[in-house]
Amino acid sequence: xxxxxxLTIEDHIATVCFNRPEKMNALDMPMFxxxxxxxxxxxxxxxxxxxxxTATGEHFCAGLDVQGVMTDPxxxxxxxxxxxxxxxxxxxxxxxxxxxxxQLKVPVIAALQGYVFGGxxxxxxxxxxxxxxxxxxxxxxxxxWGIIPDMGITMVGCSVAALDQLKLLAMTGKRISGxxxxxxxLSTQLADDPVTVALELARSIVANNPDAVKAVKHxxxxxxxxxxxxxxxxxxxxxxxxxxxxxxxxxxxxIQKRAxxxx
Numbered sequence: 001x002x003x004x005x006x007l008t009i010e011d012h013i014a015t016v017c018f019n020r021p022e023k024m025n026a027l028d029m030p031m032f033x034x035x036x037x038x039x040x041x042x043x044x045x046x047x048x049x050x051x052x053x054t055a056t057g058e059h060f061c062a063g064l065d066v067q068g069v070m071t072d073p074x075x076x077x078x079x080x081x082x083x084x085x086x087x088x089x090x091x092x093x094x095x096x097x098x099x100x101x102x103q104l105k106v107p108v109i110a111a112l113q114g115y116v117f118g119g120x121x122x123x124x125x126x127x128x129x130x131x132x133x134x135x136x137x138x139x140x141x142x143x144x145w146g147i148i149p150d151m152g153i154t155m156v157g158c159s160v161a162a163l164d165q166l167k168l169l170a171m172t173g174k175r176i177s178g179x180x181x182x183x184x185x186l187s188t189q190l191a192d193d194p195v196t197v198a199l200e201l202a203r204s205i206v207a208n209n210p211d212a213v214k215a216v217k218h219x220x221x222x223x224x225x226x227x228x229x230x231x232x233x234x235x236x237x238x239x240x241x242x243x244x245x246x247x248x249x250x251x252x253x254x255i256q257k258r259a260x261x262x263x
Contacts, residue, residue, distance in 0.1 A: 005034035012049040021057025026065040039100040050202040053110040061120025098126040098152040105214045111194035122151040131194040132178035132187040140169040161185045209246045
């Protein structure tokens with residue numbers, strides 16, 4: 001793992017920590033590469049049942065390191081390039097950094113504090129849940145550089161906030177507080193200590209049947225407005241869970257009033 005990112009796995013929880021506090025965890029090319037590497041490492045580790053995204057220092061991520069990236073045409077070309085077929089990317093390099101969290105089968109929780117700008121904001125939207133400090137500042141800031149947000153925001157943002165609010169943020173570059181973000185549906189929960197609360201949430205999720213948790217994420221992520229297909233998907237997923245080893249363990253643990261032990 002690059003020094004830009006640390007990845008630790010303990011008690012089925014993977015913690016991905018941005019480690020560039022001297023630059024407010026701004027995204028440069030090594031950091032993009034480290035994020036993709038972390039996603040792949042988590043995807044390959046069957047013991048991981050939840051992920052927490054956090055950062056060292058006062059700020060989650062101040063967005064793109066403009067000086068380090070925008071002045072290098074080769075870097076821009078890399079960010080806009082497609083992956084190899086076997087990589088199964090949904091979009092280009094920079095989009096995969098965001099939507100890759102949605103492609104993981106396990107839930108991802110972002111702990112947000114300080115600046116959550118531009119690409120950092122889109123990274124947060126790629127998580128399933130966002131635990132946000134009330135005084136943090138969030139912004140879709142790309143318009144200030146004369147560009148659009150292009151890290152998968154239409155995939156990860158439109159499912160959590162009203163379209164007009166996303167357009168407003170993207171067209172103005174307006175900064176909003178964590179409190180305002182929750183009012184707009186962009187934050188799951190407010191907390192004075194987002195990291196602690198994010199880890200508590202991860203532990204509560206990990207205590208449940210991991211097969212059912214993965215099925216819940218798949219169920220909601222696949223919803224596309226086709227009600228007939230969605231109802232069929234619910235039934236199909238339920239059939240995979242019923243009478244499976246972990247489902248039976250959940251039942252027995254409840255009956256016996258003990259903590260379950262899942263495989």
